[in-house]
Amino acid sequence: MGDVALATAKKKTVKKKVRAAKPATRSVKKKKVKKKVRKKTPSASADAEMQHSPAASNGVAPKRRSTAKAMAATQRDISVSEFFAKNRHLLGFDNPRKALLTTVKEAVDNSLDACEEAGILPEIWVHIQQTANDRYKVGIQDNGPGILKKQIPLIFGKLLYGSKFHRLRQSRGQQGIGISAAGMYGVQTTGKPVKIISKVGARKPAHYYEIQIDTKKNEPRILNGKGEGVDIPPGESGKAYIEKHGIEWVEQPHGTRVTIELEAKFVRGRGSVGEYLEQTAIANPHITLNYEDPDDFVYTYERSTKVLPPEPKEIKPHPYGVELGRLAAMLEETQGSTLSEFLTSRFSRVTSPLARRICQTAGVGTRTNTHKVGRKEAELLFHAIQKTKISPPATDCICPIGEDLILKGMHKVVPGEFYAAATRPPAVYRGNPFQIEVGLTYGGSAPTQNISKDLLLDLLEETDARTVRQFLVHTFNGLGGEGADKIIKTASIGTRQTPSKLKPKEIEALFTAMKNVNIAEGQSMEVLRYANRVPLQFQQSACAITQTILNTNWRSYGLSQSRGGLPKGPVSLMVHIASVWVPFTSESKEAIANYPEIQKEIRLGLQAVGRKLGMFLRRRLRVKQQSDRREIFLRYLKEVSTAVSEINGVKQPELYEQLLSVAKRRTADADMKLDERGKKIQEDPTQLDLGENVLIVDPTQHEAAINRVEIEEEPEEAYEE
Amino acid sequence: MAKKRPIKKTPVTRHAAVKLTPRDKKTLSSITDLADRVVSAAKTRKDPYVDIPSRTLSNVRFSPRKGILEMGNSKNRRQLFDLSQAKAYMRTMLVASGCKRLLDQGKSTSLRGLFYMLKHTIEGAKENTFDDQNECDTIIEDVEVLLNSIREELHLYAENRGAMVGNIVLTDKGDTIDCARMGSGGYAIPSIVEPEVIELDPKKCGAKFILHVEKGTVWQRFNEDKFWEKHNCILTHGSGQPPRGVRRMLHRLHNELKLPIYCVLDNDPWGYYIYSVIKQGSINLAFESQRMAIPDAKYLGLRSIDFDRCQLSDSVKISLNENDRKRAKQIAKYPWFEKKRRWQSEIQRMLKNDFKLEVESLISKDISYVTEVYVPERLAEQDWLD
Missing domain, CATH: 1.10.8.50 (Helicase, Ruva Protein; domain 3)
Structure with a gap:
């Protein structure tokens, strides 16, 4: 009985502590509690044994290894930061590659939440630079409201400090410990402090801090300005100071920038920073993202809407x-x-x-x-x-992206010719309201196939890639190393060739190869998963979204799909779950749990976009057949009319015109034929009426398909004038 | 090539005054009729079409009375505004216009010549009117049945195939040909052997019968041994399946000069079918049977009993393959073989033997066995299949 009371008492204190602090995730808290209990149990039983010991002391007692008193000396509080420093995999710092991604992710998510809460259209800058073989410096800046001076060290230098944990409201940052953990990881692996500069207004000074986290005390230690930080005055003198001290800052009236140097590994492709930012841009069409990777490639995702998502409401639990x-x-x-x-x-x-x-x-x-x-x-x-039967919770607390913005977001980032979106009405699982949104892109030909010779020459000239392969991978979105290799092999040019030194003949071969290599062959559906607008990049197979996609029959929508596999074809699918409480399968927050209600909603959403895709593909096929048909007739009419006029001397042009009008009537008849639902078949696929929430574009006009290196204009000229 | 083009164009006007034979006029009018139907269909905004009598086994009837194959009445409609038929329709019209040009100029050309005349790239497409001569040949046969005019009437001829030699003198385009003085090569039977080209005179023919052999090599054997001299006959061959010229020639020799015909062919399904074509006409060209089939033709050899009868060595056997067996069974089921007991037992015997025999296999006995023993014996015994 005694130890139970002890355990609950302890539990309570822990709870209080957590609550006093900042966002810890529920599961993290649980883990911690468990640990405490486990640690406490042996001592409790030792207490119980002590009472027996006087009686036992007369006999030949086995030699005690330790006493309760001795053990009590080693029993002490564990700081949250110490715990996480040891268990950094819980926060997504399991390996250098993931550490880099998690750092960017935490910072970007925080920035977006701050901007949206303040009602500012977010603009984010992400700079990654390599400083040593396995060290990278990551800088993330936003144009948010800025942070008050005294809060800065706490937010960035203390674990579990923040605003989001206790309210039941849709936000990105259930992610928890967040940016301070990233800073701690950086300090631990490189010893370099976290640098923060924040500004609340154009005429207000910017606050500049260099912070290290004291893992023992879970407290920030400020290194610059004699432990007080530095205030940089606004205006020219401030500018000069920033320049003199090499502080990284993109000039903005307000905003925050955090720079962390950490041990990391930079990769491309799956699970990379680039992928995360791209996917973030899709689900957040109201943000502008500037990303400069370690190879100095600049990616810019411009916002496609200037409307902020409505502010989510806080709700009481159901x-x-x-x-x-x-x-x-x-x-x-x-x-x-x-x-x-x-x-x-x-x-x-x-x-x-x-x-x-x-x-x-x-x-x-x-x-x-x-x-x-x-x-x-x-x-x-x-x-x-x-x-008791209780009506489901109010669902107006959820802010979906909206079909329109999903279309815009996908169109901006994913090249394709057909886009469809579906936002399901809100539903409830276990008393928690949630909403599913699905977006689908069906991409025509790869960007490499839509390129003209002149454009290729331009691109080759302006690229600063070292090899042809690099050039292809960086210039054409969605091509990937495999596709690039295929093209290079077909063109039979050296992989390590410098793009700018290609001979005209080789450029010709490259051009032909780009036109002819079918990248989409064997390509399977790309799945983008989101929870509250945050991309989920890992544990794809464990996720309810993936499982529902696999269980959907895509063959009836015109895609090929092998049993139990993802459908094949140039298709990208995004699934977004918005909820006040997203049910993740584990503390790593990378997969959504399999609630039947959630699966059902996902399935209905998938079916909604699937039906539209099926209609598009079927009609496109039919239109193609019809135009083929007309073309065949027209092709032969001239021959027939010439032959006939040769035989009986009839005027060829006249006969041709007559036959042509018969042909037109005949094919017009075919055009008028009704489809399965008794509707007239329209001819032009871009004119198809597939209802709302569908976007059909000419894939050759797509701007997202090709990345161009921005040529810097020299600003000096402007000054001279 | 560059020189030829302008030359080709001018004759169109110069030869406009070519004198047309009554047959040419008839052909021309049916071609013009074909074109007029297109014009009237176009005027009334209707789909132009042609009805082509179908040339398949299902549309072939065996007339037991006449002993020949006749074409039935079923027709295939070919429409311009039908995806699968548009190209064939266009080709039909092209062939018709090509033939009209030949008639106008009073010239004739080979099948391959017409193919080149009509072959060109379709305007605005990467497609040719014809890619292969076979495509053109089929359409020509379609036009023949469509216009009810034979190839000769369309001024088309095929490559010369087959030869003859024997005690006969004929006139070929005015030249007198003595078939007894043709050396080792013989007189090449032309593709067109109509009376306008080749004149036969019963008075100038001393031969008593015709011996038709399957191919040139066997024919050489007979010619070298002067078989035709000894037996006073006409010796012909058709290089395998005899072309229309050879068949028409045999038909005329048979009917106009009253000469019986005996065939010496290989003992295999293909040999049987060659005989069948000579006798009843072919399925594909059933419309020509009237002019070509010789119901009285006799099958002299080789027979499936010959292996035993002539005591041939095992080495000459050629075993039947699956295709042979299938074809043999098919032939046995043709109505014109079905009722003939001797033919049925002949075919059954071959299937039982499970090997075929070529005429050349008789050479294993002796080089001139076939000419000195085999054929004379069969003729003397009147041992043949009918």
Whole structure:
């Protein structure tokens, strides 16, 4: 009994501590608690043994390895930062490659949340530079509201400090420990401090800090300005200071920049920073992203809308989503009110008649003071809630991206010719409202195939890639190393050739190869998963989204799909789940749990875009057949009319015109034929009416397909004038 | 090539005054009729089409009374505005216009010549009117049945194939040909042997019968041994399946000079079918049977019993393959073989033997066995299949 009490007491203190601090994720907290308990248990049993020891001391007792007293000396508090410093894989710092991504991700997510909360259209700069073989310097800047001077060290130098943890509201940052963990990782691996510069207004000074985190105390240690940080005045003198001290800062009236140097590994392709930023741009069409990678390639994702997503509302928990322990805790927290009041005020969707009904089912009086509700009653209440029919929670607390913006976002980033989007109405799992959105891109030919010779020459000239392969991979989105290798092999030029030194003959071969190599061959569907607008990049196969895609029959929508596999073809699919509480399978927050309600909604969303794709593909095929048909007739008409006029001397042009009009009527007849649903078949695929939420574009006109290196214009000229 | 083009164009006007024979006029009018139908269809905004009698086994009827194959009445419609037929329709019109040009100029050309005349790239497409001569040849046969005019009437001829030699004198385009003085090569039977080209005179023919052999090599053997001299006959061959010229020539010799015909062919399904074509006409050209089939032709050899009868050595056997067996069974089922007991047992015997025999296999006995023993014996015994 004693040790149980001890354990609960300990639990409580831990809880309090966590609450006083900042965003810890639920699971992290649990883990910590477990650890504490485990540590405490041996000592408790030692206590119990001690009471027996006087009796046992007379006999030949086995030699004790240690005493409770001795052991107590080593038992002490564990700092949150110490814990995470040891268990950094829990936060996504398992390996250097992921560390880089997590750092960027935490910073960008924080920036976006801050901008949106302040109502600023976000613009983000991400700079990655290599400083040593396995060291990179990462700088992330936003145009957010800035941070107050005294808050800066706490936000960046103290784990579990922040605003997002306690409210039930849709935001990116359930991600938790976040940026301070990234800073800690950087300090641990390189010893370099985290540098923060933040500005709240154009006429206000910018605050500049260099911080190290004290892992023992979970406290920031400020290194510059004698432990006080530095204030950089606005205007020219400030500019000079920034320049003199080599502080990285893109001039902005307000915003924050954090620079972390860390041990990392830069990669491209799957699970890379580039992929994360690209996917973020798709799901957040209102942001502008500037990204400069270690090879000095600049990627810019311009915003396609100037409308900020509406501010998500905070909601009270729905009774169905509350576990027994939480219910008991809530009862305890509530000071001096009746049970009825408690139920109606602390939960959403509970009215007083409903509260009465719950109490009746539980056999507890509505006027019972919450203080007097014990464990037993709480359990009765819990079961009563599950039995009572309560209307689903309000779903207006969720802010979906919206079909229109999904189309815009995908069109901006993913090259293709057909786009469809579907936003499902909100639904509820376990009392938590959520909403599923699906976007689909069907890409015509690869960007390499749409290029003209002149454009290729231009691109070759302006690129600073060292090899042809590099040139291809960086210039053409979605090509990948494999595609580039295929092209180079077909063109039979050396992989290591310098693009600018290619001979005209080799350029010709490269051009022909680019035109002819079918990149899409054997390509399977690309799946982009999002939770609250944050891309999920790992554990694809464990995710409910992937599993639902696999279980959907894509063959009926005109795609080929082998059993139990992803459909084949130039298709990209994005699935977004927005919720106040996204159910992840594990603490790594990389896969969504398999709730039947969620799977059902995903399936319905997939079917909605799939049907549109099927219509598009079928009609395109039909239109192609029809135009083929007309073309064949037209091709032979001239021959026929010439032959006939040779035989009987009829005027050839006249006969040709007559035959032509017959042909037109004949094929017009074919055009008028009705499709399966009795609608007239239209001819031009871009004129197809597939309902709303579909975008059909000419793939050759797509600007996202090719990355061009920006040629810097010399600003001096402007000054001279 | 560059020189030829202008020359080719001018004759169109110069030869406009070519004198047309009544047959040419008839052919021309049916070609013009074909074109007029296109014009009237176009005027009334209807789909132009042609109905082509079908040239398949299903549309072939065996007339037991006449002993020949006749074409039935079923027709295939070929439309311009039908995806699968548009190209064939266009080609039909092209062939018709090509033939019209030949008639106008009073010239004739080979099948290959017409193919080159009509072959060109279609305007605005990477497609040729014809890619292969076979494509053109089929269309020509279509036009023949469509216009009910034979190839000769369209001023087309095929490559000369087959030869004859024997005690006969004929006139070929005015030249007198003595077939008894043709040396080792013999008189090459032209593709067109119509009376306008070749004149036969019963008075100038001393031969008593015709011996037709399958191919040139066997024919050489007979010619070298002067078989035709000894037996006073006409000796012909058709290089395998005899072309229309050879068949037409045999037909005329048979009917106009009243000469019986005996065939010496290989003992295999193909040999049987060659005999069948000579006797009843072919399925593909059933419309020509009337002019070509010789129901009285006799099959002299080789027979499936010859291996035993002539005591040939095992080495000459050529075993049947799957294709041979299939074809033999098919031939046995043709209506014109079905009712003939002796033919049925002949075919069954070959299938039982499971080998075929070429005429040359008789050489294993003696070089001149076939000319000195085999054929004379069969003729003397009147031992043949009908």
